[in-house]
Amino acid sequence: MSWPDPPRALKPSSPCPSWCAGEHEDHAAADVSHRSEGITVPGVERSLHPNGDIHAIGVTEITIGLEQTRGETWVWFGSDQFARQSTVLSIETTKRLMRAVTALLDDLP
Numbered sequence: 651m652s653w654p655d656p657p658r659a660l661k662p663s664s665p666c667p668s669w670c671a672g673e674h675e676d677h678a679a680a681d682v683s684h685r686s687e688g689i690t691v692p693g694v695e696r697s698l699h700p701n702g703d704i705h706a707i708g709v710t711e712i713t714i715g716l717e718q719t720r721g722e723t724w725v726w727f728g729s730d731q732f733a734r735q736s737t738v739l740s741i742e743t744t745k746r747l748m749r750a751v752t753a754l755l756d757d758l759p
């Protein structure tokens with residue numbers, strides 16, 4: 651009888667993917683993180699005013715990129731307005747999100 655692999659077992663580190671823009675000293679380290687160049691998308695954002703419930707509209711930049719850690723690839727979303735806030739989604743989740751947003755916007759006149 652063999653034991654099943656524990657969930658989320660650490661995979662051995664892999665060489666840099668073709669999109670990696672990083673420089674790593676130790677490829678064998680389990681926690682090496684491969685990151686792509688960020689793609690910055692300028693845009694307009696509505697946010698809650700810090701003084702109350704008035705919505706402020708301003709320009710923003712959203713940066714997206716790929717990150718691979720422990721053999722898993724993720725999509726990273728960050729905003730210049732919230733430097734410490736980012737969202738990291740799986741590739742499948744990002745694709746589902748893109749399809750949902752496209753379907754939602756297709757219904758607009």
Ligand SMILES: [Zn+2]
Pocket residue numbers: 665666667670671672673674683684685
């Ligand atoms: Zn790398």
